[in-house]
Amino acid sequence: MAALEELDREYERAKRDREFQQRLEVLLRTYAGRPTPLFFAQRLTKKLGGAKIYLKREDLLHTGAHKINNCLGQGLLVERMGKGRVIAETGAGQHGVATATVCALLGFECVVYMGTEDMRRQELNVFRMRLLGAEVRGVESGSRTLKDAINEAMRDWVTNVRTTHYLLGSVLGAHPYPTMVRDFHRVIGREARAQILKAEGKLPAAIIACVGGGSNAIGVFYEFIKDKKVRLIGVEAGGRGEALGEHAARFRGGSPGVLQGTYSYVLQDPGGQIALTHSVSAGLDYPSIGPEHAALRDAGRAEYVPASDAEALEATTLLARTEGIIPALESAHAVAEVLKRAPKMKKSEVVIVNVSGRGDKDIGIIRESLSLE
Amino acid sequence: MKFKIFTTEDTEGHGVTRGEAIQDMPLSFYKRPGLVVYVTCGDPDLVTTREIVLAAIDAGADVIELGVPFSDPVADGPVIQRASERALKHGTSLGQVLTLAAEIRQHAQSTGLIIFSYLNPILRMGMEKFCMVARHAGVDGVLVTDLPVEEAGAYLRSMKSNDLVPVFLAAPTSPDERLKRIAEASRGFVYAVSRTGVTGARQQLAEDAQKLVRRLRRVTKLPVAVGFGISNAEQFAEVGKFADAVVVGSAIVETVERNRGREAQAVGEFVGRLTAGVSRAAV
Numbered sequence: 001m002a003a004l005e006e007l008d009r010e011y012e013r014a015k016r017d018r019e020f021q022q023r024l025e026v027l028l029r030t031y032a033g034r035p036t037p038l039f040f041a042q043r044l045t046k047k048l049g050g051a052k053i054y055l056k057r058e059d060l061l062h063t064g065a066h067k068i069n070n071c072l073g074q075g076l077l078v079e080r081m082g083k084g085r086v087i088a089e090t091g092a093g094q095h096g097v098a099t100a101t102v103c104a105l106l107g108f109e110c111v112v113y114m115g116t117e118d119m120r121r122q123e124l125n126v127f128r129m130r131l132l133g134a135e136v137r138g139v140e141s142g143s144r145t146l147k148d149a150i151n152e153a154m155r156d157w158v159t160n161v162r163t164t165h166y167l168l169g170s171v172l173g174a175h176p177y178p179t180m181v182r183d184f185h186r187v188i189g190r191e192a193r194a195q196i197l198k199a200e201g202k203l204p205a206a207i208i209a210c211v212g213g214g215s216n217a218i219g220v221f222y223e224f225i226k227d228k229k230v231r232l233i234g235v236e237a238g239g240r241g242e243a244l245g246e247h248a249a250r251f252r253g254g255s256p257g258v259l260q261g262t263y264s265y266v267l268q269d270p271g272g273q274i275a276l277t278h279s280v281s282a283g284l285d286y287p288s289i290g291p292e293h294a295a296l297r298d299a300g301r302a303e304y305v306p307a308s309d310a311e312a313l314e315a316t317t318l319l320a321r322t323e324g325i326i327p328a329l330e331s332a333h334a335v336a337e338v339l340k341r342a343p344k345m346k347k348s349e350v351v352i353v354n355v356s357g358r359g360d361k362d363i364g365i366i367r368e369s370l371s372l373e
Numbered sequence: 374m375k376f377k378i379f380t381t382e383d384t385e386g387h388g389v390t391r392g393e394a395i396q397d398m399p400l401s402f403y404k405r406p407g408l409v410v411y412v413t414c415g416d417p418d419l420v421t422t423r424e425i426v427l428a429a430i431d432a433g434a435d436v437i438e439l440g441v442p443f444s445d446p447v448a449d450g451p452v453i454q455r456a457s458e459r460a461l462k463h464g465t466s467l468g469q470v471l472t473l474a475a476e477i478r479q480h481a482q483s484t485g486l487i488i489f490s491y492l493n494p495i496l497r498m499g500m501e502k503f504c505m506v507a508r509h510a511g512v513d514g515v516l517v518t519d520l521p522v523e524e525a526g527a528y529l530r531s532m533k534s535n536d537l538v539p540v541f542l543a544a545p546t547s548p549d550e551r552l553k554r555i556a557e558a559s560r561g562f563v564y565a566v567s568r569t570g571v572t573g574a575r576q577q578l579a580e581d582a583q584k585l586v587r588r589l590r591r592v593t594k595l596p597v598a599v600g601f602g603i604s605n606a607e608q609f610a611e612v613g614k615f616a617d618a619v620v621v622g623s624a625i626v627e628t629v630e631r632n633r634g635r636e637a638q639a640v641g642e643f644v645g646r647l648t649a650g651v652s653r654a655a656v
Contacts, residue, residue, distance in 0.1 A: 001521050002546040141454060147445065154447045159570035161546060258492045260447060261519065271466040272497030273444040 003161045008176040010081050015183070020080070024073055031105070032061050032068045034187065038195035038352070043322045051205065051345035053338060056192050056220060056354045059327060065357030066188060066216045067098035067169060073184035075102035078165045085109045085164040089153040091118055091146030091212065092283035092330060093125025094357055095169030100134035102167075110134040113152040117144035118282045125361050143276045146212075146286045150260050170213025171290035174261035178290055185219025192352055193223045205349040206231040206341070209356065210333040211304065212248070212283045214290035216356035225301060233341075234293060235333040237279030238306030244269070248277040249306040250289045251297060257288075264291040280309035280365065281329035283357075307336035313369050315339055316359060328357035329365065400485040400513045400538050400561035402435050402596055404653035406613030409598055410644065411438040411489060411622030413456035415465025416629060419473055421636050425629060426477050428641035433648050435618065436485035436598075437477070438516065441470050443491040448518045450573025452623040456630065467494040467503070471510045478511030485561070487514045487540060500528060504535040514538030514561050522551075522558045529558060542566050543589060545581040556593035562618065563589055567601045573623045583615050610651045621647065 014020040028034040037060065041053045058066040078086055086108045090096030096112040103110035112129055116138040119126050129136050142148040150172070157166040171178040196204055207224060209217035211234035224230045239247030247253070250265040257266035259274055267275040267287040279285040296302035307315075312329055315336035320326045327335055331354070338353050345351065359366065410429045414422045426437050442460035446453060467490065474486055488507055495503045495517065507515065515537055520528060522541050532539045538561035543552055546569055556563055567582035582599050589597050599612050600620025604627075612619050625640060632639035 001523070001551060002544070002548055141458075142444065151445050151447045155450070155571045158448070161569055257496055258519065259445060266493070268493065268497065270497070271464075271468075272494035273461060274493070 003157070004174055004176070006081065007077070007165075007180075010077055011176055011180050014077055014080060020076060024076055027072045027076075028069065028187065032072060034061070035191045035195075036060050036188075038192055038199065040199070041323050044319065045342070047322055048339065048342040050342040050347060051349040051351045052200070052347070053342055054196065054199070054204070054350065054352045055323070055325070056188065056352055058188060058216065059325070059331065059355045059358035063094070063098045063101050064360060065094040065098065065328065066185060066219065067095045067357075068101065069187060069219070070169065070181050070184040070215065071095070071098040071102040071167060074165070074167045074180075075106050075108070078108060078167070079106060081165065083163060083165045085111070085160065086167050087111045087113065087153050087156050087164055088167045088169060089113045089146065089149035090125075090169065091115075091149065091285060092281065092328070092357075093118070093122040093129070093361060094283060094328070096134070096136070097125050097128050097132070099167050099169070100129040100132035103134060104132045111156065112136050113139055113149040113156070115139045115144035115146065115148050118146065118149070121365055122282055122361055123364065145277070145282065147259075147274070147277075154260065170215045171218050171292060172213045172260065172262050172288065178262070178292055181215055182218045182222060182292065185215050186222050188216065188219040188354065189221060189223035192220060196350065196352060200350050202350070203227050203230050204352045205229070205345060206233055206351045207354070208233045208235060208334045208337050208341070208351065209354040210235045210284060210330045211289060211293060212237070212286050212330060214293045216354055218290060218292055220352070220354040221296070221302060225296070232296065232302035233337060234302055234304040235337045236289075236304055236306045237277075237281060237284035237333060238308040238311070239278040239280075240309050245276045246278050247306065248279045248285050248287065250287065251304040252306055254287070254289075256294075259288045262288060262291050264288050264294045280312060280369070281333065281362070283328070283330040284333065305337060307333040311336040313366065316366060317370065325355065326359035327355050328359050329362045331356045332359070400436060400487070402562075402618050403483070403655060404435065405617060405656050406609075406651065406653060407435040407596070407598070407618030408433055408609075408644070408648060409436040409438060409600065409618055409620040410434040410625055411440055411620060412629070413440040413442055413453055413460055413626050414470045414473060415442055415460030415463065416456040416626070417459060417633070417636065418463065419465065419469055423473060423476055424637035425640045427480055428637040429625070429644050430481050430484050432641045432644035433653070434484065434644060436487060438487045438489040438620070438622070439470055439474055440622075441467050441488065441490035441494055443494060446491065448571055450571040450623060452627050452630070453572050456626045467498055468506075471506050471512070474507070474512050475510035485514070486512045487516055488512055489516045489518070492517050492520045500531045504531045504537055508535040508537060512537065514540050516540040516542070516564065518542070522555050525558060540564050543585065545569060545585045549588065549592070552588055553592045556589065556595065559593070559595060562596040562598050563593060564620065565589060565597050565599045565616070567599050567603070567612075570601070572601055582612065586615050606647050606650050609647050613651055
């Protein structure tokens with residue numbers, strides 16, 4: 001608790017500190033590669049025959065996903081707090097790579113916890129982290145995925161809290177993490193809003209983003225929450241079936257509960273034990289969801305739908321072949337939803353899909369799952 | 374509880390009652406230093422857990438913490454993680470632990486019984502229902518590892534209306550203001566965590582523990598129990614010099630793990646050895 005309070009205080013101060021904000025802005029621009037383009041996907045639009053589809057290209061950021069936004073922000077906070085050791089959890093490895101990158105940039109010791117199942121399926125990212133000087137610690141407990149990596153990172157943090165910052169990678173965990181991580185990703189929606197107004201002279205009819213913990217989704221949604229006519233659509237991992245354990249669709253099979261310091265929708269059994277999950281994408285393979293998404297959903301402001309493993313893989317191939325963009329399997333869930341939705345929308349309507357990451361890390365899994373001739 | 378769209382100022386649960394007189398305590402240590410024994414219920418099975426607990430009581434335990442296994446025990450080290458996994462494999466539930474508590478109560482009238490759980494299984498049962506069932510089972514108190522006092526408003530109200538004693542963890546990193554709040558919300562005793570980190574036996578006990586007890590004495594008259602990392606008679610004696618009671622957890626669970634088929638006997642012997650070198654004065 002003391003560490004959370006310290007972090008909360010420091011973040012509140014940093015928020016009002018112009019020098020901090022300026023430094024973050026410069027790093028986002030000159031190091032991470034912001035702003036990212038909003039790209040009109042002409043061939044995909046034509047193929048689907050409905051709404052105009054724009055892609056927010058977070059996949060073009062340094063390290064290959066939106067995760068770097070938050071890592072740079074928290075990295076600068078670590079500097080302010082004078083801590084020299086950073087720990088993180090990672091599922092797909094994107095947050096781990098972004099954390100390892102920022103630690104290399106700012107000179108921190110870095111330990112990343114990762115489930116051994118995820119290490120197996122995201123081998124390339126494990127190597128990238130090690131190349132960047134981070135220590136990757138495999139986690140053998142539970143389902144050996146993201147949830148278990150967070151457990152282990154929390155255990156490390158309570159043990160070494162005096163010297164260590166926990167660089168949490170999604171809008172999860174105890175206060176102030178969900179709000180702080182969201183704030184560092186708001187830049188996605190801020191840019192997208194200005195870009196779409198410039199390109200189309202109007203707001204989009206819908207924004208679609210994948211939701212694991214929900215950081216890229218809340219980042220792109222947030223600036224549009226007040227624009228009631230913009231539909232906000234989050235896509236969860238539908239996995240390979242509807243039974244508990246076969247998916248990570250918290251709003252389809254979950255109920256309110258507490259996991260890892262967050263009260264939100266949780267996939268759990270009747271006794272309150274947390275369920276195992278499955279998704280082809282390691283980054284969506286998590287039994288709970290950011291609490292702000294739960295609020296948006298219960299308020300009827302955002303809607304959440306599942307996309308299955310198969311649909312995500314199909315969407316990956318389609319986007320690769322119509323636009324020359326290979327999305328991360330996480331982001332491919334958002335693409336899968338636009339494939340269903342765009343044909344039913346008017347040609348005059350505009351939809352934005354947040355391509356939160358690129359698919360290079362997933363080539364191994366995609367190769368296993370698809371037989372391409 | 375309703376979900377909220379956050380503003381950065383949000384925190385919940387400021388309903389903590391402060392500054393009330395300490396009620397009559399159903400939880401007492403009859404000897405000093407007192408001994409609190411933790412077990413993971415359902416490891417290896419519930420029948421054996423009952424035998425283990427009764428053996429520990431026979432050997433001198435004053436208070437028993439009945440650990441409810443949870444799928445994601447973030448506050449626990451590897452020993453209790455393994456035990457929880459074993460217990461969950463055959464479906465040990467909070468309901469079963471409460472039934473076990475009632476059985477133990479029939480055999481042990483004066484021993485303090487505490488349910489030691491993570492929050493989610495309790496929420497799933499329903500806070501009020503949990504408290505009522507616990508009270509009827511003869512449970513004295515509850516410790517919810519992942520419920521900070523700052524968020525405990527509703528919990529404290531349910532506990533109070535069911536005459537249950539809430540126990541909170543105090544950490545060496547807690548500032549004085551927070552220690553005060555923890556002490557004010559606690560009844561029965563305050564559980565001082567000997568060092569930062571998760572549960573598990575340690576060879577060397579941090580000086581942190583003694584400092585923390587001293588700081589707690591300044592804010593509370595409640596007995597202070599020290600736990601996390603105490604695994605042998607020397608440590609029991611050492612901690613017993615400055616704490617009112619000593620909590621032994623992982624070392625018990627490890628004894629269970631290592632003595633398949635004779636768990637209760639082994640725990641009884643272990644507890645006997647733990648306290649043998651210390652003269653525990655009646656109070």
